[in-house]
Amino acid sequence: MTIFSHPDFDNHEGIYAFCDDKTGLKAIIAVHNTNRGPACGGTRFWQYDSDAEALTDALRLSKGMSYKNAMAGLSLGGGKAVIMKPRGDFDRKTLFESYGRAVEKAAGQYITAEDVGVSPADMAVIKTQTDYVAGLDEGASASGDPSPVTAEGVFRGINVAVKHKFGEKDVKGMRVAVQGLGHVGYGLCRYLSGAGAKLYVADINADVLKRAEAELGASIVSTDDIHQQDVDIYAPCALGGAINARSLPQIKAKIIGGAANNQLATADMGQALCERGMLYCPDYVINGGGIINVASEVSGKYDRAWVGRKLDELEDTLAEIFRRAELSHRATSEVADEMARERLSV
Numbered sequence: 261m262t263i264f265s266h267p268d269f270d271n272h273e274g275i276y277a278f279c280d281d282k283t284g285l286k287a288i289i290a291v292h293n294t295n296r297g298p299a300c301g302g303t304r305f306w307q308y309d310s311d312a313e314a315l316t317d318a319l320r321l322s323k324g325m326s327y328k329n330a331m332a333g334l335s336l337g338g339g340k341a342v343i344m345k346p347r348g349d350f351d352r353k354t355l356f357e358s359y360g361r362a363v364e365k366a367a368g369q370y371i372t373a374e375d376v377g378v379s380p381a382d383m384a385v386i387k388t389q390t391d392y393v394a395g396l397d398e399g400a401s402a403s404g405d406p407s408p409v410t411a412e413g414v415f416r417g418i419n420v421a422v423k424h425k426f427g428e429k430d431v432k433g434m435r436v437a438v439q440g441l442g443h444v445g446y447g448l449c450r451y452l453s454g455a456g457a458k459l460y461v462a463d464i465n466a467d468v469l470k471r472a473e474a475e476l477g478a479s480i481v482s483t484d485d486i487h488q489q490d491v492d493i494y495a496p497c498a499l500g501g502a503i504n505a506r507s508l509p510q511i512k513a514k515i516i517g518g519a520a521n522n523q524l525a526t527a528d529m530g531q532a533l534c535e536r537g538m539l540y541c542p543d544y545v546i547n548g549g550g551i552i553n554v555a556s557e558v559s560g561k562y563d564r565a566w567v568g569r570k571l572d573e574l575e576d577t578l579a580e581i582f583r584r585a586e587l588s589h590r591a592t593s594e595v596a597d598e599m600a601r602e603r604l605s606v
Contacts (some may be wrong), residue, residue: 268319273299274369278362283405284346285358288314289370290322292338295604298368298484299339300394300558301325302375303359305382307345318342320500320522321375325551327600328544331577332570339370345377356382360389368392373406373554376442376499380405394554403557406550411447413549413571416520417541418452418493420575421515424582425539426492432456433526435491437481437513441468444519444550447499449476462486463498484540487511494518501525503540508532517541530593534585541578542596548574 263275291299301322308314318340320382326338342360363372363386373395374383387393397404418436422428434457437447441463449472451461456548459478462485463469472478487494487507496502500522503511508529516523516538523543524530533540545595552570556562581599585592 262321263315264319266315266319267569268316268322269325270319270323272319272322274366275315276362276366276370278365280358280362280593283355283358284350285355285362286314286346287341287359288318289341289362289366290318290339291366291369292322292340293326293491293604294337294369295336295394296330297335298371299325299337300329300371300373300554301338301340302373302550303343303378303386303395304375305343305377305446307347308342310528314342314344316418324521324544326604327597328548328551328598330557330603331545331557331574331596332548332552332582333573333577333603334350334552334570335370336551336555336558340375341370341372343377352382353385356385357389357524360386362395363392364390366392371558373551394557396557403553403562405443406553407443408447409553409567409571410444410519410547410550411451413552413574413583414444414448414495414497414546415451415455416549416571416575417546417578418495418517420578421517421539421541421582422493425515426578430455431493434458434493435489436493436495437485437486437489437491438478438495439486439502440495440496440517440520441465441472442497443496444547445497446472447575448495448519449478453477457493460486460489460491466513496520496523503529503533505529508536511538513538515539515541518543519547521547522592527593530591533593534591539582540592542581544591545574545581 321340453476488510495518497519504525
């Protein structure tokens with residue numbers, strides 16, 4: 261694996277690789293920037309095809325966390341970890357115990373929370389080996405799974421986009437395509453359905469699709485076609501890269517806002533969306549609710565009212581991005597990056 265010459269290396273402060281042959285652990289912790297405080301971000305548990313793919317994910321996601329935490333106004337830096345899911349049988353408990361020891365060795369440079377493939381139960385196992393962990397179900401400041409707050413933040417952000425793009429106060433009567441019905445995606449669907457939106461959903465899990473159809477009146481669409489539905493809003497809530505050279509010409513939605521990280525496969529996709537008259541909600545801004553929730557827990561005293569106020573601020577930040585982008589005729593992704601770098605330099 262190359263690091264310093266890697267295209268996604270962005271002067272990361274530290275990159276740590278951990279291996280434990282006994283448990284099958286292979287993990288990378290990437291610390292991007294700690295100007296605002298200790299690096300904090302989730303751990304992703306995924307079956308990567310190669311070490312290089314895992315490194316790329318860690319580098320991109322950790323930089324995104326720096327920007328996300330800065331734009332959410334948090335006293336936290338940016339970091340992220342990935343665990344390469346073993347192929348075949350493995351003992352999940354011992355593997356996450358080993359990972360907890362790895363986080364401890366980082367000596368507070370990185371505080372972990374949940375991400376794709378990791379559950380509150382896994383976080384509890386990690387907690388047995390280190391105190392540098394958040395997103396717990398038990399404890400004096402525990403707040404549990406941050407996914408519901410992420411979903412709330414994305415829903416709020418979509419409403420901000422609807423007001424800016426369409427001049428409407430909410431999503432009532434609008435058609436929304438949601439790609440990915442994990443904890444955040446399904447939570448977002450509940451908010452959207454409750455507000456009167458018509459849902460089109462896609463996921464690899466047939467059971468969760470049936471539940472969305474029965475509970476929320478959603479229409480089921482294949483994962484290959486969800487991005488090209490004739491809708492007002494497209495919400496990518498699965499893995500990254502949903503906006504790419506292949507999918508872009510097929511997207512009909514005028515607003516793109518979802519929970520997935522790294523939605524733009526390449527940086528130029530932001531400008532391409534702008535040129536097509538599509539309003540893109542920068543992912544690390546709109547999906548910042550979860551890390552806000554985690555930040556309150558990290559402070560040592562969880563405060564749901566503080567979390568709510570921070571979500572209000574996130575709405576204001578998104579509105580400011582839209583305003584600046586419109587006035588300067590630039591992509592919202594470019595404006596958001598500029599604002600994030602300003603906040604990181606303080």
